[in-house]
Amino acid sequence: MPSALPQGDPAPSSGELPPSALEGLGTRPFGVYVHVPFCAARCGYCDFNTYTPGELGSSASPESWLEGFKHELSLAARVLGSAPPVETVFIGGGTPSLLGVSGLSEVLDGVRSTFGLAEGAEVTTESNPESTSPEFFAGLREAGYNRISLGMQSAASHVLKILDRKHTAGRAVAAAREARAAGIEHVNLDLIYGTPGETDSDLKATLEAVLSAGVDHVSAYALIVEEGTALARRISRGELPAPDDDVLADRYEMIDDMLGGAGMRWYEVSNWARDVAAECRHNLGYWLGGDWWGFGPGAHSHVGGVRWWNVKHPARYASVLASGASPAAGRETLTPAEAQSERVLLEIRLAQGMPLSALPSPSEASRAAADGLLSPEALAEGRCVLTRRGRLLADALVHRLLA
Secondary structure, eight states: OBSOOOOOBOOOTTOOOOHHHHTTTTTSOEEEEEEEOBOSSOOTTOOBSOBOHHHHTTSOOHHHHHHHHHHHHHHHHHHHSSOOOEEEEEEEESOGGGGHHHHHHHHHHHHHHHHOEEEEEEEEEEEOGGGOOHHHHHHHHHHTOOEEEEEEEOSOHHHHHHTTOOSOTTHHHHHHHHHHHTTOSEEEEEEEEOOTTOOHHHHHHHHHHHHHTTOSEEEEEEOOOOTTSHHHHHHHTTSSOOOOHHHHHHHHHHHHHHHHHTTOEEEETTEEESSGGGSOHHHHHHHTTOEEEEESTTOEEEETTEEEEEOSOHHHHHHHHHTTOOOEEEEEEOOHHHHHHHHHHHHTTBTTOEEGGGSSOHHHHHHHHHTTSBOHHHHHTTEEOBOHHHHHTHHHHHHHHHO
C-alpha cells in the first residue's frame, strides 16, 4: 500500500456511494483487502504506508487498529447493503504476521460474519518469514487461511542486508516448507531483483532455493528506488549504484527461463503459477476490474467505477471511525475514457491479454506486433497478448496503445 495518496474529490462522511456504483454489485468479482500498517522495522527500499513502534509511539496500536477495522466493517455493510459473499480476502501490509494467529483469526472472523465467504473463497495473508513458525501456520490453516505470501526478496545475505531485511537467507524457504506442511494449500514467495550488489549468481541461487521450497506461486519485482526512502538516499550519496535497466531486463529473462523451465507459467508480467488453481485470484480481481473494499489506513477501494482511499495514519483512522464517520480521505468516479485507459493498463499485463476491440486505436496494435511487442498470432484472433519483449516494455507499450 504506497504511502502517497492521490488528490481526488471530497468523500462524504457517511461513506455513501452513488446508486450507479452499486448497480451490478455481485455480477463482478468482490474481494476484501485489509491493510495492516505495522512493521517491527522499516526496510530501506519501502515507501508503503507502514509504521514502526518508534514512529507510532502511544498514538496507535494493533488494538486500536483492530477496533477501527471493526467499525469500518459495519460501515461497509451499511454502504453496500446486500453485498455478495466475499470471493477473495487479502491481508497485506506492513507485516500482518505481527498480529499473530489470534489477531489474524479475528480479522477473518470479522469479514466472515459481516459479508460471508463464498464457497471456495481464496483467503491470503502476507507474512514476514522471521515472524512465522510451524505453529503459526497451523493456526492460520485452522482459522480458514488457505494462501500465504512470504516476503523472501533474495537468498543472498548481502542482498538482504542492503534491503534491510531482518530474516536470514534460508528462513523464507524454511517458512514456505512449514506452511505447506501445515496444510496451507497455496504458498507464494515474493522476490525483488536488481538490488545493488546482486549478481547473476545470486539471482540464480535465489531461484534454485525458491524451486526447492515446493511453492506453487512466485512474484518477482524489479527494484524500484522510491523517493524519500533510505535506499534512495544511499544511492544519491553515491554509496550504492542505481539499478541498471539492461541488467534488470536480463534478470527478468533469467527468472522467466528458470521458472518456466520448472513448469511455472507466467500469467501476469510479474507473477508465475504452477497451474491455474495457484494463480492469485484476489489480484486477478484488481487486474480485471472487479470490486473490492480496502480496509485500514491508506487502503484503496473500488466499487462500480468509484474509487476511494482512506486516511493514512492509524491514529486518525481509528479516531474518525470511532466518531461514526467514514475514514475516506478522497474519492473519484472514473469517466468512460479513464475506465478504458485503466482497463488497457491492467489487462494488457495478463497472459490472456485483452480484446483488440478495447483499444482506442487498434491500428497501433498492428505496429506494436511488427515491433515484436505483441503476438501476431493472437492479434489475428482479435486479442492483444504480450511477447516476452513486450513484457519488458509493457509500460511504454501502454502509452503507445492509448495515444
